[in-house]
Amino acid sequence: MRVEGKVALVSGGARGIGAATSKLLAQEGAAVVLADVLEAEGRATEAEIAEAGGRATFMLLDVTDEENWQRVIDATVATYGRLDVVVNNAGISGRANVEETQAETWDRVMDVNGKGVFLGTKLAIPELRKAGGGSIINISSIYGIIGSETSAAYHASKGAVRIFTKAAAIQYASEGIRVNSVHPGFVDSPMTAASHALPEVHNLRIERTPLGRMGTPEDIAAGILYLASEESSFVTGSELVIDGGMTAR
Numbered sequence: 001m002r003v004e005g006k007v008a009l010v011s012g013g014a015r016g017i018g019a020a021t022s023k024l025l026a027q028e029g030a031a032v033v034l035a036d037v038l039e040a041e042g043r044a045t046e047a048e049i050a051e052a053g054g055r056a057t058f059m060l061l062d063v064t065d066e067e068n069w070q071r072v073i074d075a076t077v078a079t080y081g082r083l084d085v086v087v088n089n090a091g092i093s094g095r096a097n098v099e100e101t102q103a104e105t106w107d108r109v110m111d112v113n114g115k116g117v118f119l120g121t122k123l124a125i126p127e128l129r130k131a132g133g134g135s136i137i138n139i140s141s142i143y144g145i146i147g148s149e150t151s152a153a154y155h156a157s158k159g160a161v162r163i164f165t166k167a168a169a170i171q172y173a174s175e176g177i178r179v180n181s182v183h184p185g186f187v188d189s190p191m192t193a194a195s196h197a198l199p200e201v202h203n204l205r206i207e208r209t210p211l212g213r214m215g216t217p218e219d220i221a222a223g224i225l226y227l228a229s230e231e232s233s234f235v236t237g238s239e240l241v242i243d244g245g246m247t248a249r
Contacts, residue, residue, distance in 0.1 A: 002229040004029030007080040009073070011035050011063050011120055012090030014042035016189035017139065020217035021087055021224045026054030028225060030085065033076045035061035055080075063090045063116030069123045076127075083127040085228045088120040088161075089139045093191055094153045106153045113157030114164075121168055125177060133176025137227045138165045139220075140181045142243050162239065169237030178236040180227050185243025187215040210245030 008025045012018040013034025019041075022034040026049045034056060036042045042058040049056035057079055061072050076083055094101070094109045117138050128134035143151060144158030162181050169179040186205040188196060196202045196214070206212060223242045226232050241247060 001029035002225060002231065003085070006030045006084040006228070007033075007076065007082050008085035008087065008228060009033045009035060009076050009083060009120075009124070010087040010089055011061060011116065013087075014038040014045055014058075016191060017184065017187065017217045017220045017224075018087070018089040019045045020221040021089065022056060023049055023052070023054070024218070024221045024225050025085070025228060026056050027052065028229075030228070031055040031057075031080045033057050033059055033072070033079070035059045035072050036090065037062055061090075063088075063120060064111045066119050066123070069119045073123050073127060082131045083124060084131050084134045085137070086120055086124040086128075086134070087137045087139070087224055087228070088117040090116055091139065091157075091191075093151065095150045095195065096152065097150055098152045101152050106156075109153040110157050110160070113154070114160045117161050118164060121164075121179065125172060128177050129175055134178070135228050135232070136165075136168070136177065136179040137224050138179065138181045139224075140165070140183050140239075142183050142185050142241065142247050144181070145183060145239070145241070146247055166237045173236055178227075178232070180232070180235060180238045180240060182220065182223055182227070183239055183241045183243065183247075184220045185209060185215055185241075185246045187217060187220060189217055208246055208249075209243070210248065213244065215242065215244060 008030045013022045014036035046058040091113045140161040141158040144162040165181040
């Protein structure tokens with residue numbers, strides 16, 4: 001029970017890495033609010049956690065909307081009495097190089113992946129302060145560290161998450177609020193399902209991963225659990241890379 005007594009809010013918690021994280025945090029003793037725009041999938045994940053004996057509540061959340069964020073945070077505290085952990089996981093992809101990227105695509109990807117993390121961090125800080133500290137975990141990507149042949153907007157947004165995390169970590173360390181980023185490698189999830197269905201993409205990604213397999217949402221959730229727990233009490237402003245060795249090349 002590594003996070004027993006804690007209250008965690010997971011954006012993008014309906015499926016993929018967010019759902020795996022919500023389930024694992026609940027299994028390890030946390031009360032979890034999983035927030036997403038995907039209501040049917042979110043409520044299914046909520047029910048699955050409850051059936052396993054965990055505590056979970058689904059709430060609708062558009063991470064680009066500040067008022068929506070505030071309502072969800074207020075409802076979390078009203079439901080469970082406090083807030084200790086925030087996992088800013090919600091995100092979208094955008095596979096296009098610089099010349100192919102439309103301005104509206106750039107804005108949308110930056111809005112969800114960048115602004116969403118900013119708002120989730122900013123609005124959670126007052127509640128974490130009341131709780132005497134806490135952990136904010138921002139989900140970036142290996143593509144927030146290195147480049148690739150495509151996904152210019154995605155790279156920019158995840159790079160922003162990486163550096164924003166370090167700034168927030170420095171600014172709030174004195175209050176016991178830790179802020180870290182997680183950088184998944186190639187993971188089989190709903191967001192990557194379409195591209196991984198293409199043999200040429202799937203095979204290339206396996207080839208580039210020294211451990212020789214795709215990651216799973218559960219692989220990433222295990223790292224998030226560590227950062228949510230007191231085991232990482234001396235860790236802030238760090239980058240936890242979970243990529244099967246891909247960026248070690």
